[in-house]
Amino acid sequence: MTLEAYLLLALLLFSMGLYAVLARHNLIAILIGVELMLNAANINFLAFNYFLHLDPAMAQIIVLFVIGLAAAEAAIALAIILKLYRKHQSIDVDAMRELRG
Amino acid sequence: MSDMPILSIILLAPLVAFLITVVLPEAQTQLIKIINAVAGLTTLVLALVVWASYDKDLGGYQMIEDVPWVPDFGIHYTVAVDGISVVLTMLTAIVFLTGVLSMWTLEKRVKEYFAFMGLLVFGVFGVFISLDIFVFFFFYEVAVLPMYPLIAIWGSTRKEYSAMKLTIFLMVGSALLFPGLIALFVESGGHTWNLVALSQAGTFSESTQIFIYPFLYIGFGILAGMWPFHSWSPTGHVAAPTAVSMLHAGVLMKLGAFGILRIAIGVLPLGAAYWAPTFAVLATIGIVYGAFVAMRQTDFKYVIGFSSVSHMGIVLLGLNTLGVDGVNGAVFQMFAHGIMTALFFSAVGFIYDQTHDRDIRHFGGLVGQIPVATSFFILAALCGMGVPGFASFWAELLVFIEAIRVFPVLGMVAIVGLVFTAAYVLRVLGLAIFGPKNSDWDELVEPTPFLSIPRIMLIAVLLFFGFVPSLMVDMISSATHIFSAAGASL
């Protein structure tokens, strides 16, 4: 496989994530979409690192950090979504339209 | 005396009054008034000292104080006076003091009133003496904004609308000034904001000057009540309380004209020469237009408001002649109009305070009921008509002499405008001051001697410079003789 193939894969993954973010009604699905987008970036990092023969530790460190951050982010997001659910009894994104104008 | 930073003291006096006022408890109204009156008196005395110690033969900028302010950006706190600043500083001091005295009977939210007024005056003084563009603009904005609360809180007749309109109009002017003023700095190479340095010939190419000049002229012109951007001014006058009207027409509008003279024309003489015919036409339209519209007004203050548009048109026409007599006359007119309008508003304010009515049709024969109070109004009206014996006569004379020379047709139109000026002034006199008396107002009382003091002071100044105009013209021309050279080379 070439670099381009990996980049294309990442782009595809990013697009799928983006699609989830834009099209799904469930807040958790949207969150998952964001995770996909982050992982697309991770693939990019690793692919570049591998094919451009850079210091192998570099991308691995980055990806590990990103995974950690993504987990933390997901935790906070889930907490907030949970809180929202308690109040609204719904996690439909279309229900969140009170703040506008 | 010479090493005393007298200009900074003048500048700081209202600020100190402001700070004390802010700190004092609200209930101490009398003390607040006294403190502000003292500040006004201090500035007046110091303005007289400045007048006396300014060396007219030497001319130029004197009593210079220079402190780096934002040294990394070339901004210096530079203050100095030339003949024009001396005159306008004096004007401000007079209007400040008389304004405070005119509001002696104020009872509503005294503390805040005087605080805002102190801030406003602080800004006005700053504009008249600063030589650095940023500092100039800083004070300019300081002076403009307190008008909003002053009108909106203490005003009458659609006060909130008027206050907002006034502020927004003036801010539109500032919006033009921002690019214009900063362009001066940038185009000159980005070293200095100093007006003297920027005024050096050859700093700006002619095309640059022609490009920047309208930004500055219109930007400042809005504050000067320039037609067709004048409509904020009468509305604001009507809504404003007495002393604010006095400051507004008496001093604030002069900031605009001063800005045009000091910065627009002073720094960009070639641009001024290019644009002068255009702006002179607008100024002349303003003169005649203001008079005509004033003829139809029914509110005392609207009449005065439109008369200001007309009179400021004379100032602007004088400035646009770019000749020494025209500029002398314009500055003289700024002073005379400042005092005269202050007197006008002071007189109307006195009547309004008692009657809460300003419709001229509701009055009649007031002179029989309150002869002293109305005589102030009559004198202001005479001054407004440009009757000899009052300061404004000489001012208008000088402007017209130059205007006829430079723009014969415009000059003649402007002079013909005098007929209409007489018409609207006499209309007010005929309807409200003379004529059969309206017995609704029989219980009106005359001003107490103390309340008459500020009015008498203003009249005295008008008459004094009406009889001894040379004192004023000498002072002004110590600054404008440089101008004449510039005018000649154009």
Added chain:
Amino acid sequence: MNQPMLFVPEFALLAGVLLLFACTALGASQRTTWLVSTLSALAVVVACLWGLGLDGEPFFPGIYRVDAFSQLFKLGVAVALALCVLISQQSASMRSLSRVDAHFFFFMSALGMMMLASATELLTLYIALELSAYGLYILAALHRHERIGGESAAKYILFGAAASAVSLYGISMIFGAAHSTYVAAVASSPMSPMLLFGIVLTLAGLLFKLAAFPVHAWAPDAYQGAPHEGAAFLGSASKVAAVAVLLRVLSLAGADAEQLQTMLLVISVASMTLGNLAAMVQKDFKRLLGFSAVAHAGYLLIGLAVLSPLGAASAIFYVLTYVPIILCAFIVVSAVSKHGRNPAIADLAGLYKRSPLLALVLLVAMFGLAGIPPTPGLAGKWFLFSAAIDAGFLWLVLVAAVNATVSLYYYLRVVKEAYLTPPEGYEDIRLSPAFTMASVFAMLLVFFTGFYPGPVFQLAKEAAIALGL
């Protein structure tokens, strides 16, 4: 300079974080926590002041730079932090259970912001960005009246997460194009489409932090939905950090990216116009401030887009002086708020009577935001506009100045409400000493920088030079 000493401000902040964590863990009372937090914040301010002159790289070379630029921003963040915790004594708008925890999140987030100012490596930058954001996400969710609080926080975090994902994707492309994540290396690498592509995408996440168009939509919501103190922190410190990081990243875009500049100018104009127009019709005071924050992002972007030393210095000056001004506004919000509810503009009625000091603070805030002297708003705009004209963007200044006029309309509406409307139906407000202190301190900062902008501008200029522009 000793290497660990370079890290003193962060250490101080870290110590605060640990202390507050201890407080939370040990179940300290709200008052104790507040005292600890305030004192720690004060210590951080002192440390930052002390650290102003520091210069060096404490860890590995090229990752974390301590210089005039970073230290100035840290000071800004520290001041914002100190004022925010100072007014968090009661935190009436927060859920009572969270009032103790909130201080911890303030400090956590501030730590991330401080690191953002120093980060010179993209991963570090990303981590700091996230670190600073997490605290804010949580703070935004703590509003007592949870309905709007939950919605705004959810929107905030999801929008933020998406933006940061885009950013990370951009960073990955920069990595691919420049073969490195060090800012210095990226700056020296040849300009390629992919690099620019990456930079633009990275900017998405950073502009999100600044609340610039088109990633601004969270700001009014979050300002409205967050508890007052959280919103204050969001509006002040976060803005500072955003400018810091944007300046870092943009300085690596180099000078030859004309299209990048065009994009930033478009964003600038769009932000200020949209923000000001939308703010005109708001009724909720905090939401108004949210839209005004969007507008101010637009002004700031002038300096960032011009990217000359003057432009950078102006943006730095502007954002630093913006901190006490916006905090003045939030002090009023917090003090006026009744039972932690969001004050509508109409609730400011008669403030002059109910609390003259607050009315003055509000006046200062509104004049400051509108750019009226003697607040530094005028000087800030003046510098920004100078930078723009210096770069040949006279039209931009005209647009911005007209925008400022529009903004004056709604700022004055607030002033009008506070000074004109009689205080009928509202009771007097008694300010706690903490609020009085915060008010006076914030106003002093505003007036000092307003009357004497010289020193701050000098620091800003040194910071811009340290940036290597």
Added chain:
Amino acid sequence: MSHSTLGLICLLAPLTAFFTALVGFRNNHRAAMATVLLSGLASALCALLLLAQHSPQPELVTRSWIHAGGVDIYFGLLLDGKTLIMGAVVAVITLCIQTYSLNYMATDPGRGRFFAFLALFEWAMLCFVYSPSLMQTFVFWELVGLASFFLIGFWYSKPSAVAAAKKAFIMTRIGDVGLFIGLILLFQSTHTLDILRLNATHFETTRIELITLLLFVGIVGKSAQFPLHTWLPDAMEGPTPVSALLHSATMVAAGVFLFARFHNLFMQAELTLTIVLCIATFTAVLSSTMAMVAKDMKRVLAYSSISQLGFMLMGLGAGSLFAGYFHLVTHAVFKALLFLCAGAYIHHYETNDIIAIGRAGGRKLRIVTAGLVIGGAALAGLPPLAGFFSKELIIGSLGHGHPRIFVIGALLASFMTAYYTFRMIFLVTRPNADSEASPDQEAPDHEADDHHAEGSLLPTHAPIVLLTLGAIGLGFLGDSIARLLGQSAHHPALAEMAPAIGVACFGVLLAWLDFGRSAAAQNGFVSRMPAVRRLFEQGWYLDALYKKLFVGLAQAIAGLLFGLENRGFDGGADGIASGTRAAGRTAAKAQTGRLQLYIGTSILLFAAAALYIGLGASR
């Protein structure tokens, strides 16, 4: 005392009196009146002394007022023949009228103010007369107008008086504008406003014609010539002494004096002179026609003033400085006399109507009636009274090298003058026995007599007597006046005088037939033609025309601009404001509340920007 001291006293005494009386003695009428009277006396004495001590060379006393840039303005005194005569005339007549007013205004509540303004007027007029520079002339020209404004509108609660004052001020202001522009142009051509130097300057033709025409516009306004004459009859709303002083004898003469002052300039402008002659002649005839039908005694005299001013300008315009100036002096005296007499009747019988006065027994006031007859005869130009000599000179000067039309016009006006003067005299002295006069009308007469018996009649009669003597004797002083003016007195031959005497006598005769003889219907030949009478009574409908045309036009423009201001400027600003607010509402709607829309738009825009920038860089 030196001349400058005398001059200064002469000028400053009234000013001091004005301020003292108006401000100092605000509540003390007696003191105010005394002050003013004293100042009047001082001024008159000084003016007479100056006249007596005149030297052949003009004397100049000046002090610089403004010296800046290109403008050099000074104030001072110029003592030469023209100013000395006029100054003396003004000061003496003012004194007479001030004395007269002691009685006339004795019961008026505002008498202190009245005297103060009389002093202001005297000051302004004297400074105007003695002025050495056109600038000073203009300044005091304006101030004279101002004083006149206050005096006409003295009874400020009468709307007609206020309206008349306003009309007078504005109409003379129209003239002032011309004078002002002329002044500025003159200054630009010569860089001086010094009267002596100006008169010695030679100008290029077109320029001087423009300048003199502008100056003449000012004269037309001030001296109430057609078409700006309509303010003068209305000005009679003021107290009669004011009419006597301002609107007949002195103030309106200011215009003529200005012409005389700049006679040399006018002489250089052929075209202007022709226009002057046309207007002056036309005015003289026009206003005489109106006088023939007027019933108000003061109006008759006012119209006659207009026509006599026309005569003066005819003389001056015809080139004879002496003729015009001489008529100016004599007219001042006999017109003041006539007005004082009219005032005495009006004050006594409390009516302005000639017929009513006659029926009430006007001739019983013997001294007054004597004054009226002599003054009237002088006005009519009957020899050997003052008016005869001066009028003869004017008609004589018109005869030399001017189209005959002017002479005919002058003779026509002269005829009408005699007619309407004697119409007035006969109506007063020989009231028609058949009229509806009833014995009851004698009653108020007595009451009035008693009423006035309280005060001494001396202040009323002394000025009348003095002026009567002047009206009789002044005609014989022509030679001395000519010498003072530096002109040679021209004595027309009898043959030249014959037509003028003839028409005057014809006029008197006709008046006798219509009004004087005992069988007369007291219905003039004009009144027998109703259409003409109406035309004359309505002042040829000029007032109505002006009101419609100019006042209407000004009001229409004002209304138009008023609308423009309200709808255009105010409305425009408000429109922009509301437009911005509407834009704000739209902008706020963009905040839809849909999270996915926010994210989608953002990423779309950033992707687009990234593509644009990335691809842009690769190009």
